[in-house]
Amino acid sequence: MDAMSEEIEGVLDVVGPRLRALRRQRGSTLAEVAAKTGISESTLSRLESGRRRANLELLLPLARAYDVPLDDLVGAPHTGDPRIHLHPIRRYGMTFIPLSRRPGGVQAYKMIIPGRKAPAVPSLKTHSGYEWLYVLNGRLRLVLGERDLVLGPGEAAEFDTTLPHWLGTADGRVVELLILFGTQGERVHVQPRRD
Structure with a gap:
């Protein structure tokens, strides 16, 4: 053999x-x-x-x-090439880069919102699921129902996506964020580190 x-x-x-x-x-x-x-x-x-x-x-x-x-x-053996080949998805004028390749469950994305003037009255959307986001760079405007929030680098938010919502730039500049999204409404559970 x-x-x-x-x-x-x-x-x-x-x-x-x-x-x-x-x-x-x-x-x-x-x-x-x-x-x-x-x-x-x-x-x-x-x-x-x-x-x-x-x-x-x-x-x-x-x-x-x-x-x-x-x-x-x-238990497939590793191919030896550690590079990850990400394939960006462009939707609604934004770029989504899938960071997880596992089907189903919670999905991870890097999202890039281009720099441009945001609409005065954003068009809120709804869909099933639950979303957690973390701002990496820039200032994110998050409209969630009646609330209009601005999040800066290092700030996070989570919400049920059946609530009307909109994400965009708060100041006309590029915004980069990480998103964890579960279509079945899975929530993110973060445990504090205990030293």
Whole structure:
């Protein structure tokens, strides 16, 4: 067996224990996972015990069901290139840079609001979810319902996005911020450091 085949065998050998650990962490039964994925209980049991080899047809629905990247299921080896290739998204005249690549759950973004004069009466929007933001640079104008706030570098805010809201520049200059957003209304919980 060549080195590549040995590496593949090694990766596949850890899939079963990883699947069992994920299922137990989530407190799920084989029957519950089978119902979510359409994979039979016996196949799931054989995967977890190592009596069945994993393939993409089995791993993709399991990655979705457990809400983890496929790489986490197989313990994929690092490629050696530590660079992260971010792909900016431009919406509403702003730039969003995704910082998290995990599907579902809380998503992290760096948001850049270009320098320009803000409208006198901003158009407030609503959508499902919960948002936490932290101003890195510039002065952010946050309109939240009837409140009109200005946040500077180092200041943070969190709010339910079903409330009418608007984000923009407070002084016509560029604003950079970090955003954590959960579509299901997940709130950010920050614990103080205890030394």
